[in-house]
Amino acid sequence: MIEFSHVYKTYSGTVHALKNINLNIKKGEFVFLTGPSGAGKTTLFRMISAYDRPCSGHVQVGNYKLNEISAKEIPTLRRSIGVVYQDFKLLKAKTIFENVALPLEVRGEGETVIRKKVNEILDRVGLVYKKGKCPDFLSGGEQQRVVIARALVHQPGVLIADEPTGNLDPHLSEEIMDLLENINAQGTTVLIATHDHNLVKRRNKRLVTIKDGELSEGAA
Numbered sequence: 001m002i003e004f005s006h007v008y009k010t011y012s013g014t015v016h017a018l019k020n021i022n023l024n025i026k027k028g029e030f031v032f033l034t035g036p037s038g039a040g041k042t043t044l045f046r047m048i049s050a051y052d053r054p055c056s057g058h059v060q061v062g063n064y065k066l067n068e069i070s071a072k073e074i075p076t077l078r079r080s081i082g083v084v085y086q087d088f089k090l091l092k093a094k095t096i097f098e099n100v101a102l103p104l105e106v107r108g109e110g111e112t113v114i115r116k117k118v119n120e121i122l123d124r125v126g127l128v129y130k131k132g133k134c135p136d137f138l139s140g141g142e143q144q145r146v147v148i149a150r151a152l153v154h155q156p157g158v159l160i161a162d163e164p165t166g167n168l169d170p171h172l173s174e175e176i177m178d179l180l181e182n183i184n185a186q187g188t189t190v191l192i193a194t195h196d197h198n199l200v201k202r203r204n205k206r207l208v209t210i211k212d213g214e215l216s217e218g219a220a
């Protein structure tokens, strides 16, 4: 489903962000990616959705070989992936419903489909009853659940979440992880980058570690 083969990424000729990355993630897997700040986690994620290209090596996501992907195919690739960005913010002037509806509106979906899909996904994250509120009226954990709903509203096969619990206390972080496990149990492939070793330790999931751009299976 997601395959990295001998992938290298160097920025500005001197910053070796990824070094010989080999990684194979199967459909339906749940994988934690951990490693210190600057290790290359976000760089690796950006490659999966073709925001960055390898300097050498190959990346394949589903049927797409990302070294060869055409500009025309990129939107279709991105539709198959839901992304929770590291510093993602909700639009404060819009309601929860409107925030979650946005990716569907951008894709030109009709109002009936939007209403159905947004209500379904808000129900899955337990926030239908807050759909008319603006983000400032929600707790940090609730806001992060909205961000996850927004990443999932177009029903992608893969969810990648970059530090989805970065700003949350331990209790809320566990709640978000429960939600992500639940989403995975329903068939979505889930890949999560996190600094939080305690969070990873408590869950019996595949763990890959990246350090100075080099990847290894298991804890560092």
Ligand SMILES: Nc1ncnc2c1ncn2[C@@H]1O[C@H](COP(=O)(O)OP(=O)(O)OP(=O)(O)O)[C@@H](O)[C@H]1O
Pocket: 011, 012, 015, 016, 017, 035, 036, 037, 038, 039, 040, 041, 042, 043, 044, 086
């Ligand atoms: N656009 C860029 N230009 C130059 N260097 C970059 C760029 N993006 C990332 N880097 C460098 O590549 C390395 C890996 O960065 P990356 O953002 O992938 O780390 P990370 O593991 O996500 O860190 P964090 O946990 O702090 O988010 C770092 O040394 C970073 O400074």
Ligand SMILES: [Mg+2]
Pocket: 041, 042, 043, 086, 162
């Ligand atoms: Mg990062």
